[in-house]
Amino acid sequence: MPAKRKARPHYVVFAFRYASEQDREKRSRGEIPDFQVSIVHRGTSEALALRHFGQACIRQTADPLAYCVELERDHEVLARVKPVPHL
Numbered sequence: 001m002p003a004k005r006k007a008r009p010h011y012v013v014f015a016f017r018y019a020s021e022q023d024r025e026k027r028s029r030g031e032i033p034d035f036q037v038s039i040v041h042r043g044t045s046e047a048l049a050l051r052h053f054g055q056a057c058i059r060q061t062a063d064p065l066a067y068c069v070e071l072e073r074d075h076e077v078l079a080r081v082k083p084v085p086h087l
Contacts, residue, residue, distance in 0.1 A: 011049035013041040
């Protein structure tokens with residue numbers, strides 16, 4: 001009987017951004033804003049997930065509507081990076 005394979009962890013990288021400038025202003029007033037969510041990477045390779053996470057963080061620094069980037073493993077948040085607000 002062949003040996004069973006171990007389940008490999010599943011990695012997902014999400015990029016969150018405000019839907020509009022008005023939503024960004026809602027957050028500063030304490031209201032709940034709308035977000036756009038992009039799946040940057042989804043797969044079983046940790047190395048690829050980390051690479052895509054780093055690249056997404058770099059891209060978010062140039063986006064004035066950026067909110068955060070998250071790295072998840074099996075629905076557990078491993079890292080969340082929020083860019084410094086633009087002045």
